[in-house]
Amino acid sequence: MHIRQATPADGPRVWELLEPVFRAGETFAVNPAISRADALHGWMDAPRATYVAESDGRIVGTYYLRPNQQGGGDHICNCGYIVDRASRGQGVAEAMCRHSQASAQAMGFAAMQFNLVVATNEGAVRLWQRLGFAVIGRIPDAFRHPVAGLVDALIMYKRL
Amino acid sequence: MHIRQATPADGPRVWELLEPVFRAGETFAVNPAISRADALHGWMDAPRATYVAESDGRIVGTYYLRPNQQGGGDHICNCGYIVDRASRGQGVAEAMCRHSQASAQAMGFAAMQFNLVVATNEGAVRLWQRLGFAVIGRIPDAFRHPVAGLVDALIMYKRL
Numbered sequence: 001m002h003i004r005q006a007t008p009a010d011g012p013r014v015w016e017l018l019e020p021v022f023r024a025g026e027t028f029a030v031n032p033a034i035s036r037a038d039a040l041h042g043w044m045d046a047p048r049a050t051y052v053a054e055s056d057g058r059i060v061g062t063y064y065l066r067p068n069q070q071g072g073g074d075h076i077c078n079c080g081y082i083v084d085r086a087s088r089g090q091g092v093a094e095a096m097c098r099h100s101q102a103s104a105q106a107m108g109f110a111a112m113q114f115n116l117v118v119a120t121n122e123g124a125v126r127l128w129q130r131l132g133f134a135v136i137g138r139i140p141d142a143f144r145h146p147v148a149g150l151v152d153a154l155i156m157y158k159r160l
Numbered sequence: 161m162h163i164r165q166a167t168p169a170d171g172p173r174v175w176e177l178l179e180p181v182f183r184a185g186e187t188f189a190v191n192p193a194i195s196r197a198d199a200l201h202g203w204m205d206a207p208r209a210t211y212v213a214e215s216d217g218r219i220v221g222t223y224y225l226r227p228n229q230q231g232g233g234d235h236i237c238n239c240g241y242i243v244d245r246a247s248r249g250q251g252v253a254e255a256m257c258r259h260s261q262a263s264a265q266a267m268g269f270a271a272m273q274f275n276l277v278v279a280t281n282e283g284a285v286r287l288w289q290r291l292g293f294a295v296i297g298r299i300p301d302a303f304r305h306p307v308a309g310l311v312d313a314l315i316m317y318k319r320l
Contacts, residue, residue, distance in 0.1 A: 022231075025231055025232050026232075028231065029229035029230050029231045029232055029233035029234075030230055030231045031230050031231045031234075032231060034231075069189035069275075069276060069302075070189050070190055070191050071182075071185055071188065071189045071190045071191045071192060071194075072185050072186075072189055072278075072303045072304040072305065072306075073189035073276055073302055073303050073304075073313070074189075074191075075304065076299070076302060110301065111300070111301070113299065115229075115275070116229060116233055118232075136297050136298060136299060136300070137296050137297020137298070137299075137315045138296060138297070139236070139273065139296060139297075139315075139317060140271070140296070140317065140319070141270065141271070141319075142229075142233055142236060143232045143233050144232040144233075144235065145232065146232075153233070155297045155299075155315060157299060157300065159300070159301075
């Protein structure tokens with residue numbers, strides 16, 4: 001697998017990865033009806049950096065990296081990761097998370113924080129814990145899951 | 161004290177309240193060098209609503225109210241409050257926080273969350289606790305305080 005910075009030319013393929021995840025509304029706090037333009041702006045333009053993971057020349061995952069807060073809080077970063085449905089269970093998320101930690105360190109970030117890990121997203125919670133993230137908070141009824149209803153969300157944190 | 165929705169005409173006075181607080185960089189995760197235009201946009205235009213507290217016809221405090229997340233997380237709101245230095249200790253923050261909870265309920269929000277309460281801001285922490293907010297998380301070294309250095313921040317939450 002090869003992880004590299006995304007370019008504007010990757011937009012159409014990145015949207016293929018984002019669209020089903022955002023439309024499903026099960027894991028990201030994003031309006032399920034978000035437009036392609038707004039979604040790509042939020043994923044590829046607004047963050048500090050955006051990456052894609054390639055396997056056999058095909059993009060199978062993408063992540064963004066941004067400061068989680070401004071001013072006195074801008075030394076902690078935040079990332080979001082999406083893996084192509086057909087490539088799940090192959091270590092793509094783990095590879096991207098490890099890569100993002102190295103990228104963040106190289107940019108001078110001191111820690112990484114996830115603000116809203118939907119508690120029903122158990123695979124993600126387990127993976128982040130295995131990669132050294134601690135649960136530092138739990139938000140009651142933080143997320144309206146389309147199937148599970150109101151579920152908690154975890155706040156997770158790792159010092160880099 | 162009278163609390164009402166802010167209008168564009170309140171901008172100059174709101175900026176008088178925001179500027180010293182943002183420039184000091186001790187309580188808000190805002191770039192201390194933020195421009196007047198960006199600060200006022202973030203406080204008065206971007207949020208769902210912005211209010212001012214008047215005492216004897218003079219604005220002594222202001223707060224904003226916005227969804228804390230989008231999509232499946234947009235039923236929890238977030239607020240920020242600033243009280244004029246000359247009017248502190250007179251219950252302005254408490255009055256605004258109570259007002260914001262009523263405003264949020266009227267808008268249909270189910271809970272209120274503060275994402276980054278700087279731990280050194282002890283007066284605020286005590287006040288939010290007294291008003292029913294629980295500490296649901298603590299972010300290690302979340303904030304670079306200009307005097308105290310790296311300090312933790314609290315995540316606080318109240319069901320409405």
